[in-house]
Amino acid sequence: MHLKKLVVRNFRRLRNVVIDLASDISIFVGANNSGKTSVGHALQLFTGVGRFNIHDFSAELWAEIVAFGESGEEGDASLPKMEIDIWLEIGPDDVHRVIDLLPSLAWESTLVGMRVAYVPRNPAETRTRYAEVRQRALDAVAKNDDGAPVFDPSPHNLREFLRDRLHDEYELRHFVLDPARFDANMVAEVGYHPASVSGRERSGREILNGLLRIDFLNAQRHLSDSPGGSRAEDLSHVLSRFYGRNLEQKGEDIEALRALAASEVSLNEHLERVFEPTLKSLSKLGYPGLSNPRMVIRSALDPAKIMNGRDGAIVHYALGADDGNPDPPTLPDHYNGLGFKNLIFMVVELLDLHAQWLAIEDDRPPIHLVFIEEPEAHLHAQLQQAFIRKVMDILALKDEDRTHNTSQVVVTTHSTHILYERGFRPIRYFRRSRVQNVPTSDVLNLSVFYDSTDPDIRSFLERYLKLAHCDLFFADGAVLVEGNVERLLLPQMIANAAPRLQSTYLTVLEIGGAFGYRFKALIDFLGLTTLIITDLDSVFGPLAQDGEDAAHAQPEEAEPVAENAPALDADAEDMDDEDEDAPEAAGKPGKACIAGHPGAATSNQTLLQWLPKCDSVAALWEATAEQKTQARANDNDALVRVAYQCRTDVTWGDETLALAGRTLEEAFALENLKWCQHKDRKPLQLRIARAGEKDLTTLAERIHKRVQAKSFSKTDFALALLAEDPINWSVPTYIAEGLRWLETEIAPPLLDDNEDEEQPQGGGREPKADAAGDEVAP
Template identity: 30%
Template sequence: MSTHTSPVSPSIRLASVEVSKFRRLAQTRLDLDEATTIMVGANNSGKTSLLTAIRNFLDESPRFKAFDISLSQWPKLRELGRLWEALTEDPATDSSTRDKWDDQLRDFLATMPFVDLWFDAKEGAYNHVAPFITSLKWSGGPVGIRLRLEPASTIDELQSLAWRYREARAPVSKLKDGHAWPIDLLDYWLRQSNDLARRVVVYRLDPAKGPQGGATPYEVQALQPDTEPVDLKHLRRLIRVDFIAAQRGLGVEEDEARSESVGARPGLFTGQLLKFARQHLNVGTPGTRQPEELATAIAKAQADFDDTIYRALKPSMEDVEVLGYPGLYDPQEILFRTRIQTADLLAHGTAVQYRLDKKAVDELLPEHSIGLGYQNLQSLSFQLVSFRTARLNPSQGAPAPVHLVMLEEPEAHLHVQVQRILPQKAHGLICPKAAEHSNLRSQLLISTHSSHLAHADSFARLRYVRRLSKQGEGTMPSTEVVNLGDAFGNDTETQIFAERYFQVQHTDLLFADAAVFVEGTAERMLIPLFIERYFKKLSQRYVSFLDIGGSHAHRLQPLVERLGIPTVIITDLDPVQPTENEKGRTVKVAVHIEDQEDLECGNATLTSWHPKLAEFQAYGTPKPEDLQWASPNGVKVRFAWQLPVAEASNRWPSSFEDSLVLSNLIWFKALGKEIDPKTGKEKEHIGTLGRLISLVADHPDHAELLKALHKLLHGSFNKGDFAATIFEQLNANQPITCPAYIADALTWLQTHLTPTSGETM
């Protein structure tokens, strides 16, 4: 009789990583999803630094550099260097100064970067976390581990470092130019990087003081002087980390791959297969070329061997197909054609070949003949499968219960369709399939600049890496990570709206320096041209434009607050007038502003977010505080709506289109009097432009013109055609003026995106 055993769920996961004093990461916490976490953010926000920090501290062969130490700690290290430079004898020979060196060691270690790992562990994970538990009564819960870079961990080691630095500095300390190596302790480490490499020390942390059990933000706990380190091997048994760097060199191997010489460089996917075969299939490497008389035997052996390789790799190759390849027009089958006479059986450019048609026997193409997207996809997929296989390799001992795989910008050369499914499918490739491994946790951490990849999943998995400018004199720019899954609180309806809007629009808001919300198509087309022409500094910034009307922009308020980037919301007043319809019901009808009574603002963003003015006429003469909104944490938003136009006798338009016309009356009148050089008569303008020119010419009175414009815009007028027409005229360098209410808002944004002295964006 057989019994069914339900799969065992993973008993432990990596919940968060907090990086301190590493590059610009002063104190940056990253909360990880149980499966897949996607990091987004503008350039130079700190995404790469986060990945590098995790990799450096958890890799078996860390390689720290001097510039990995936070800029904020450099003055303290330079001061220590000056103290060491003044040494007159080896401090190891003078025991009377022991107390002084104890203080210096404390100050020295306080400058070093460190990473805190916080795990959520169930009671069943005791064997894995036992070396890091601080309580004798542990029954599950958070487990904290600190990894700190320690070029010197004891007084003796610090004295040795100090004397080595003093000896290197002494010959150049009196030189006037001050540029001879080493200038200071940081400069010393640039050449003597071995002092930093592989010097990671592990400590236990008190879970009661960790992020899972306390308030946010919380104070990073300080290690007590008598805290004993934990053997690094225990951490290696707890978590395995693999990393795939951004593919920035694809295609360079094509010329070399054309060579048929033994030393030809293999393609990207071939290299992955070679590494996989050597590590997991026990493929040998013959030492010399076989004698010529054995050619016949070699041919048969080669065919048999190719088939063996194919069958051995076939399960892994089937995993790769979950990302959507092969498609209808992609290579349909992968074959292997090894050359036994080579030093490495798979280490040549034609080891992997592709058959475009399964029925074709000899129509084979080498790897470099296939598109970069296909090469990158195959390589990326196979690396993920290789990581999984390496984790489960019996020769490496018991598999680590937690496996963290980091992907840096995997979207390179990948088609949009693949980017959309990559997060889910990639996580499946690193997860063990056998039921016996169901207790193992696999977590994926992706950094990306792709809106398609970022919006492929729920906001709950998005982490926005946000730059923080200097908070005061003597401070340095830093970084924080915002969990966008918390942005909308319990408002599930708004979160779903935002997720669907982003999936449809594929906006680059999550990667921008600033945001501009616009009302409709015309503003979306024309405002970027106005910026390019009239706001040169602003045009050099990464600004995201969102076409979302005033009825919905306010729904993104929580997201704007969390992103923390300067934002401009350009919207319409939407004046409405309560009117009784023929059935006796009171409805609000869109009207023009001129000579109207009982007007109300019909724009939900202005009435529910800001400025919420009680009287409609107050929108015509707003105060500075009416135009700008700030959140409690300092996020600034500038609102802009139609204001009376000075060029049109201070008449008050109610839409972008009539505001643009009133702001450019001189230009429209000049077009109406333009002479055609071929006929010598007034040039005839047709279409939308012609209708507007005629309207301006027929209504010299600005009040009447405004009424006529409102009637036209709410009739058969095509606003899309209007936008395209003005777009064409702007591209032709016509002197079209940006409406003042928009120009003022863009000036505000340009000012907020201009770095102050000593600050970088």
């Protein structure tokens, strides 16, 4: 038996969500304020732990509450309610445990469910009481000469009235659900009313608590390095509490009683023995490892306080190797770092919660659900991965307990290291609504994506995301870039061309044109706003022309650029390609060519298979903004835009032509042509020898050959450009336009209308003119 599904309605951001839970571990991810923690709070409140607050109602319902207070008896307004449907999946051996939840004798299913609703006790009486309180408040206020109150007293409306009286006006009610009356999305038939459990031998709360125990390990663990902090909790206190609740205690251990009377040595041996399983559990997570001190439990040896007070058992860290010395040199627990403190704390707390559940002898709830909030606090990447990898081992059940009981874990996290350690299946993605001023979320089950996606694409995505550790599931938007150069330069390009994007949460994926389309399924599933920055990747098409048009062709012997090839020596004399004046071979289909070659095609699979689905360079240049955009059909669908090199006006001397680069480096060189050809720009590797003697067409061809040459290092180009003052160069037009589009979609609006000035086409800044003595144009 395990908790299969939760359906939450009208609770905070969770207006109406279905959450599928794995039988072992589920990982809740999403941007901040997307509702992950609210799920745990909802379970606490609906199972009777704590009190509801008026702010627990979804914000959209506040107007309904106010309207009901102002309506008359004949009005259509009604008081809203909050609900949670709890669905359990059971096996044949579990039927006797859920008798109270069987909807009828004709029940044939593996699901049983209970609805817990927080509903008004008597809406009409609530409205009457509000009206009376409101009137008394008005009567008590002094009046002006016209008889009107000098101010409007509280409560101004029913919402304010319920703010202080919600618990008196609302109550929890429990209902049995019939799975046959629900569809696959857990939506009930029209007109279906579940049966109440009132009047049965056990109350709804008793039935639910008899099946499900819920515990929480909160994110605010208040560990501290400083001694005596008011909110800090040291490990010694945690272990003393753990001992007091779960382990063999001194009153039942003759050896311990003798130790108390005899010697500190015997008592320490006792503590070592009873804590041995706990320390072994820690060892599964790689602690202490090779270079970290071992943890040792020492008694304070005050017989009146041992193991009962805050400082009854004190954690020490033994220095040096474990050579069997019963009394090694030690340091107290506050001398260890916060990371290991947090790890030890979580393990001890989990073992404590687990042991308390197993200690219930009569009518133990068969399901133990533990919520762990943000376990990554203070933990480095490897410890995060070790924890999430081994957490189920720590809570593993043995022997008979394994047959009749289930431990389930829900982890909420912002850690990519935790996320990708487990793959797609456990991920539950909380996605905030994009409708303006509507604070709601929905929940996506990544196991559905896993099962419905082509296995090759799915395996590629899992391996890539695990290696890249990107924060795709926590971002406002994504930027898919061609390669390392774009990734390195993107922050500066954003600052130049679309500075408001600096106030958003972006994730940047380096995917290349050959693999970008493989992200389509995941982007679509998550509904992310995405900009794809890719290359034209022009190649000779099947109709490549010979003769005079062959002058544009790339030599057959040219090979793709090596990413880390040695850069040209910035201090050497400029040298053009050795075969500059050699006749160029006719193009073969599939070979790289300059973008403007007649009949050129694209080899970029993203442009071919995703957007805009054009195969020729001419068609790509003619593509409209609509063709380059994957629009939304619904508010939460993905919105995707592609950006690639298109023709822009390039000026060299007195000559101006519409040209486009094949790659980022070419596009940058053409749109910053005069600046790149200056003698101080040698480190960029884009300066062509005797450039002033060449016409614009020839210069563009030489730049194309330079970028395609094996000696050209793209990474060195990016690093050299970062060393330049960014005010002196322009962002290539295709990237600037794409970034501004993304800025419009996801960036917060400008606070000052004066800041919204039109920016230059090249990306926000025009390059500074060279000094008169440094002119390089012909």
